[in-house]
Amino acid sequence: MALVELALGVWLFSGLKLKKAAIVALILHVAYFFWALFNVQRGLNLQNCGCFGVHLARPLTYGTVVEDFALTLICGLLVRLAPPENPAPESSQTRSPLS
Numbered sequence: 001m002a003l004v005e006l007a008l009g010v011w012l013f014s015g016l017k018l019k020k021a022a023i024v025a026l027i028l029h030v031a032y033f034f035w036a037l038f039n040v041q042r043g044l045n046l047q048n049c050g051c052f053g054v055h056l057a058r059p060l061t062y063g064t065v066v067e068d069f070a071l072t073l074i075c076g077l078l079v080r081l082a083p084p085e086n087p088a089p090e091s092s093q094t095r096s097p098l099s
Contacts, residue, residue, distance in 0.1 A: 026075035033068035
């Protein structure tokens with residue numbers, strides 16, 4: 001999963017097809033949010049939620065759920081603010097000098 005997240009981060013920072021990258025990031029963060037919420041409500045006791053790999057172990061708490069929700073909102077904002085993929089051509093028509 002770490003490679004997928006790394007590739008997505010590179011894609012987002014590249015700015016290429018930003019709206020599509022933002023949608024993929026939104027889907028990923030929605031999944032993380034619901035996974036964390038479901039497992040916290042189930043009472044699952046995880047000493048390492050895996051949010052930052054094995055290098056920064058953090059327990060799964062409601063704080064994790066709030067963080068995932070905030071990242072989901074940020075991704076949603078990016079989807080909304082990203083420019084359209086194929087902007088419509090301008091409707092100004094040029095006239096030839098002979099018309």
